[in-house]
C-alpha cells in the first residue's frame with residue numbers, strides 16, 4: 344500500500360519505519376523545515392555543538408521507545424542506569440540521594456526511603472503505606488474524574504508529602520502538578536515505573552543530540568525502503584468522499600493521493616485538517632478537550648568544569664532538573680554545558696529569557712557552588728509552550744480508529760495509557776499501524 348503520514352514527529356516516524364518494514368511505501372508530510380516535532384536537536388550559529396530543543400530522558404520500562412532505537416541501530420548511543428539513582432538537592436543545597444536497591448519491588452524502594460534526608464519520618468511512613476497499598480490492592484475503582492491530588496489526600500498524604508515527594512517525582516513525568524493530573528494517569532506511571540520491577544524507573548539518556556539519536560536515522564530508515572520525508576509540507580485539508588479519505592491538500596503543492604493515511608499531529612491541530620462534518624464525529628470529538636502544558640530549558644555554557652554529576656534534581660520548583668551535557672556526552676572539554684529543565688513552569692515561563700536566567704542563577708549557585716565564580720560564556724533559553732498535553736481528570740483519549748475508514752490516529756495523546764512521552768509516541772505509531780493493517784481489507788479491493 345501507499346501510505347501517507349501526516350506529521351513527522353516521533354509517532355509519525357515510528358509508524359513510518361514499521362510500515363516500511365512491512366513492505367508499504369510511506370510518505371511523511373511535515374510542516375516544518377525539519378522533522379522531529381517535540382524532540383529534535385539543532386546546531387546554533389555560535390557552533391557550540393548539537394543542542395536539544397529540550398532534555399529528554401527515558402526509563403528502563405519504556406520498552407517501545409527502546410525497541411524503536413534498536414530498530415534504528417542507535418540504542419548504543421544512549422547510556423542507561425542499572426537501578427534508579429538521583430542526587431536530590433533541597434532548597435538550601437543539601438544533598439540526599441534516591442537510590443533503589445537490588446530487592447524485589449516494592450522493597451527496592453524501602454532502604455532509600457529510610458536514608459533519604461529530605462523527608463521527615465511521618466512523610467516516609469505515609470509514602471511506604473501508600474506504595475504498599477497501590478501494589479497490593481486493586482486501584483481500578485478510582486474514578487476517571489478524580490485528580491491525583493484529591494486521591495492522595497483521600498489516602499492520608501499530607502501537604503508536605505505531596506509537595507516534597509509526589510509533586511517532585513511526578514511533575515517531570517506528567518509535566519503538570521498533582522492537582523492538574525488525573526489519579527488514573529499518575530497511578531499508571533507509579534505502577535509501571537516504581538512498583539513493577541526494581542529496574543523499571545532506571546534512567547536512560549542520549550549521549551548525542553536527539554536528531555542524531557532518532558530523527559536522522561528514522562528518516563534514513565524510511566528513505567532506504569523507498570519512502571520519502573517531505574518537510575515544508577503543511578497538510579491543510581483532507582479530501583473526503585463517502586467516509587473514505589481520497590487525498591491531501593498540501594500548502595502550495597498539488598493534491599497527493601494514497602491508499603491510507605495516519606494522522607500523527609498534536610491533538611490541537613487534527614480537527615483543522617478535517618472537513619466540517621467529520622471534525623466532531625465519534626472519537627474525533629474528543630480532541631477539543633486536550634490542553635497543552637509548557638516546558639522550559641535553560642542551556643548555560645560555563646568556561647570551566649562545574650561538577651562531576653551527570654544530572655541532579657532539585658526540590659526548588661524553578662530549578663527541578665539539572666543535566667550536565669558535557670559529562671553525559673563524554674566530551675573532553677574545558678567548558679561545561681548545563682541544561683536546566685523545568686516542567687510545567689508557571690511564573691518563570693512568563694519572564695523574558697534574560698530574566699529567567701537571572702531568576703534561576705541564585706538557586707543554581709546553592710546546588711552547584713562552583714557556578715558562583717565561574718564565567719558564563721553563553722546561554723540559550725528554549726520555551727516550548729505546547730510541549731505536552733495535560734493528562735487531566737476526566738480526559739478521554741481516542742484510539743487509532745476513526746469514522747473515516749482509511750484514516751487512523753497516532754500521537755502521544757492517543758490511548759496508549761502513557762502520559763505525553765516518547766514511549767507513548769512510539770507506542771501510538773505501532774497501534775496505528777496495527778489498526779491500519781487489520782482494517783485495510785475493508786477498502787482495498789481484491790484486484
Ligand SMILES: Cc1cc2nc3c(=O)[nH]c(=O)nc-3n(C[C@H](O)[C@H](O)[C@H](O)COP(=O)(O)OP(=O)(O)OC[C@H]3O[C@@H](n4cnc5c(N)ncnc54)[C@H](O)[C@@H]3O)c2cc1C
Pocket residue numbers: 349350351352353354355372373374375378379380381382396397398399400401576577578579607608609612616638639640727729730731753754755756763764765766768
Ligand atoms: C521540551 C520537551 C521535553 C520533553 N521531555 C521528555 C522526556 O524527558 N521524556 C519523554 O519521554 N518525553 C518528553 N517530552 C515529550 C515528547 O517529546 C513528546 O510526547 C513526543 O515527542 C510527541 O511526539 P508526537 O509525534 O506525538 O508529536 P509531535 O512531536 O508534536 O509531532 C507532530 C508533528 O506534526 C507536525 N505538524 C503540525 N501540523 C502539521 C500539518 N498541518 N501538516 C504537517 N505536519 C504538521 C509538527 O510540526 C510536528 O513535527 C518532552 C517534550 C518537550 C517539548
